[in-house]
Amino acid sequence: MLLRHTTKEVKEREGLTINPAKTCQPIGAMYAALGIHGCLPHSHGSQGCCSYHRSTLTRHYKEPVMAATSSFTEGASVFGGQANLLAAIDTIFSVYNPDIIAVHSTCLSETIGDDLQQITKKAKDDGKIPEGKHIIYASTPSFVGSHVTGYANMVAGMADQFAVSTDEKKNQINIIAGWMEPSDMREIKRLSTELGVKIVLFPDTSNVLDAPQTGKHEFYPKGGTTVEELKSTGDSIRSLALGCISAEPAAIALEKKCKVPFETLDMPIGISATDRFIMALSQAAGVTVPDDITADRGRLVDIIADMEQYLFGKKVALFGDPDQLIPLTEFLLDLNMKPVHIVSGTPGQRFEKRMKEILQRAPGANFKNGLGADMFLLHQWIKNEPVDLLIGNTYGKYIARDEDIPFIRYGFPILDRIGHSYFPSVGYTGGMRLVEKILGALMDRQDRDALEEKFELVM
């Protein structure tokens, strides 16, 4: 019983978080930056911060994640980190030769008050950015928000600092990816190709963090949204932001800078959210939905109909990031399951609003985000109302073990399993994978608990 100190009695807490259901902003900024082709993320802070961000991403993706750091010491902490960052820019371009450096701040540089806009402008004015190379930045103070906020800030920075509006509109649609796996980004591109719609997807970590093994190390893998594509987003006819927390800020930045109209959608996880995505994309581009996509949807419906008896009424607790939890909760309801406890450490009123709308179909469900929404609270809720299934990142394994609950790893970070970066959970095929995982967990438990005379070969 690793969590034996978790009490059943829930008390209001204001100044204490126990086992947070989130991590720090720069991790999200670093992940987003890896979705630009030829980009080296740069952490403006101490070496320890950068090591933590890199190691978390490396453990989740099982790929080496490259990033640079301003390597703050006591001097930078007192006098500011400008000199460190300017020296780092020189070193990075001369030694590592990226096309882009994407700088994000950290708790320390934000507390000192370093102004990344001013420092990167000085670098440009001083001629430290070679011809054809770029530097962008995002402010990511980790004492507010979460890794999701950091991701959103860096993606908004890409839109704001790269998009250019010319007089010539391009017949293309921007798809702004909320925080999703490389496999999900690949699936979004596949669906757009099937629909016959030209898109610019950004960021795009496919072929960066799921690049094939070729026997040769590529410092900058071939994937990622290119600078030319990012510039062209200002001329697109429309933007679709997949996620109101992690993607919408970039769509707002694009509208403000280049007057590109946008629509915010839930991430296409599960049948209803995927329906809305496919319809929005086909309507924006003026195309009809091809039979192959309709057939994928039909297969998902067929699985659900065939296996309904194993799903009906099963109670689920879930935790993680808001843009995934919103459509995932809706999908569980579409499967006739009962989401009863939902926790996200990422703050923001949009989560509460969407959850209230979705959970009208599940009156009495507990949900909380932001301050006080932590793993300890989730465990307490589970002790008070046990569940049949737990869904969340690797940190949920302690609760699952102590309470003996079937557990599906989903979200970020997953440190003890693979598959998430290779198999999508978005779209109808992603929905099929999710149902398969849910059924596998529930039916394995049914087998394990069955009395000998009730142990069935055919289920």
Ligand code: SF4
């Ligand atoms: S000090 Fe701040 S930025 Fe650095 S690792 Fe900790 S939370 Fe993240």
